[in-house]
Amino acid sequence: MAASDDPPTETAEQAAFRAEARAFLEAHAEPRAEADPWDVIGFPDDDEALAHFEKCRAWQRTLADHGWAGLTWPVEYGGRGLEAWANRIFAEESAQFGSNAGFVWASMAMLGPTLMALGTEEQKVRYLPPMLRADETWCQLFSEPGAGSDLAGLATRAVVDGDEFVVDGQKVWNSSAQFCNRGFLLVRTDPDAPKHQGISFLLVDMSSPGVEVRPLVQANGSAHFNEVFLTGVRIPVANLVGEANGGWNPARMVLGNEASFIGGSDGGRRTSDRLIDLARLYGRQDDPVVRQELVRAYSRERIVGLMGRRMRDIARRGGLPPFDPALMKVFVTDSKVHTGQVATAIAGPAGMAAMADDDQVSRWVQAEVINRFTISIGGGTTEVQKNNLGERSLGLPREPRSDKDVPWKDVPRS
Ligand SMILES: Cc1cc2nc3c(=O)[nH]c(=O)nc-3n(C[C@H](O)[C@H](O)[C@H](O)COP(=O)(O)OP(=O)(O)OC[C@H]3O[C@@H](n4cnc5c(N)ncnc54)[C@H](O)[C@@H]3O)c2cc1C
Structure with missing residues (x-):
């Protein structure tokens, strides 16, 4: 049986594939x-x-x-x-x-x-x-203490020495870097060029001498992120992806791919399902205002699912995004803000504090509120995505840029 709400328009080949997939998953x-x-x-x-x-x-x-x-x-x-x-x-x-x-x-x-x-x-x-096969797992080594939203301002240096790059610098907010054995890394290879034009994209073995990974412990005690220090790390020139100093191109592709999977799984109606369960649990399922918001949450989830499916299908074939990935990112973030609001509106005070040690429902509500920040910052903040949308999709005037055509080494940095 098809898992989606779509009408059954599958070919015999697709139906057979679905049955084969289901049998594998069940096993x-x-x-x-x-x-x-x-x-x-x-x-x-x-x-x-x-x-x-x-x-x-x-x-x-x-x-x-x-x-x-x-x-x-x-x-x-x-x-x-x-x-x-x-x-x-x-x-x-x-x-x-x-x-x-x-x-x-x-x-x-x-x-x-x-x-x-x-x-x-x-x-x-x-x-x-x-x-x-996950024999090699990969972390993203892009952000730096002085280069997050302004990623192209990154300062980690790499110079060529024979058939190797020698890399010195620091990365930060690197998810799961403590567990990965490989990393994809952005480095500055031409400080005399304007900032977007002097970056290279390298593949690094995380066990190389000079790579030090330091987990960052968050307020909730977990260490999702890391700082990664690179000191005299030698990376073969053969690990350069794309052109030397042309690393902004693969970097943009990675960021576009990142936006394309942010929409979650194709079959996912999980947050709206849980909100409906929450409304039942608190006896709010007949409240017309709550019902209206539940429908809004469900509709947005379906829209995100369809946008994500289209984006992923095209990205996996190596095609250009069918719409600006920033649109997806902003819509998903707004949806997360909305579901957090609906959850707290239904749960009331339980949305602010757990009512007992084993009060998983309250914890879920609180996580739903807090997780908006994960989505609104990771992969480029909402403010920056809105700038991108305004400039790239709406054709609005670009933000004033004092560093355009200026060699990166002459751009003031904090
Ligand atoms: C869950 C999560 C996972 C992450 N994983 C990774 C990872 O694996 N690898 C990695 O390299 N990085 C990762 N990051 C880092 C992430 O890419 C950066 O945090 C993000 O790009 C923002 O950079 P920043 O933190 O330096 O903030 P800043 O760039 O300093 O921004 C601070 C504030 O200023 C605003 N701002 C900045 N510039 C503008 C502007 N031009 N117009 C309007 N407002 C502006 C921002 O919106 C923000 O509110 C992750 C972050 C999160 C939250």
Whole structure:
């Protein structure tokens, strides 16, 4: 049976593929944890965080070993060479189960299509198959203490020495870098060029001498992010992706891919389902105002799902985004703000404080409110995305830029 609400317009081939996917998932995936629908992902200690990461990795490996990873990736790089519908059907079926590859999948979705589009043949053959099987896991080494929204202002230096780059600098907010054995890294290779034109994109082995990963402990006690210090790190020139000093191109592709998966899974109606359960739990299901907001949450979730599906289908084929990825990012963030508001409106004081130690429902409501910040900052802040939308999609005047055409080394920095 189709998992989506779409009318049954599948071909016989697609229906057979769906049945095959369902059979694989029933045999290998975890059933969705019905016992605790209010479970919140959060890791109070490093062991739990590592265990979760390894679980994601193991699931990705299971997918690869049974031919369910990289469905649309070319066969020569370990994929199955199928069309975009295969990803959609598999995502719909997977949404009925608890297993997912989490961060491992996310970093693969950022880097995989970028390597396929801009990597050398040697890089594709070397890196894509172990990426698909999660034998090698990848972290993003972009942000720096002085370069987040203004990413192109980054200062980590790389100079060529023989057939290697020698890298010195610091990165920050690097998700799961403490667990990954590879990283994709932006470095400044030409300080005399304007800031966007002197950047290169490198692939780094995280076990290289001179790479130091320091976890950043958050207020809730978990260490999702890291600082990564790079001191005299030697990276083969063969690990350059794209042109030297042309790293802004693959960087933009990674950021575009990142926006394309932010919309969540194709089959996902999970937040609106939970909001409906919450309304029932608090006896608010007949309140006309609550009902109106529940419908709004459901509608937005469907819109995000459809936007994400379209974006992902095209990105996986290496095509250009069908609409500005910033639009998706802003819409998803607004939706998260909305669901947090609806959850607190339904739960009342329980949305602010847990009523008991084992009050999972209140914790879920609070996480729903707090998680808006994860989405509104990660992958580019809402303010910056709105600037992008205004300039790129609406044709509004660009923000004044004092650093245009100025060599990066002459741009004032804090
Ligand atoms: C959950 C999460 C995961 C992340 N994972 C990674 C990762 O794996 N790898 C990585 O490299 N980075 C990662 N980041 C970092 C993220 O990319 C940066 O935090 C983000 O780009 C913002 O940069 P910043 O923190 O330096 O803030 P700043 O750029 O200093 O911004 C501070 C404030 O100023 C506003 N602002 C800045 N410029 C403008 C402007 N031109 N117009 C209007 N307002 C502006 C911003 O919107 C923000 O409110 C992650 C962040 C989060 C939250």
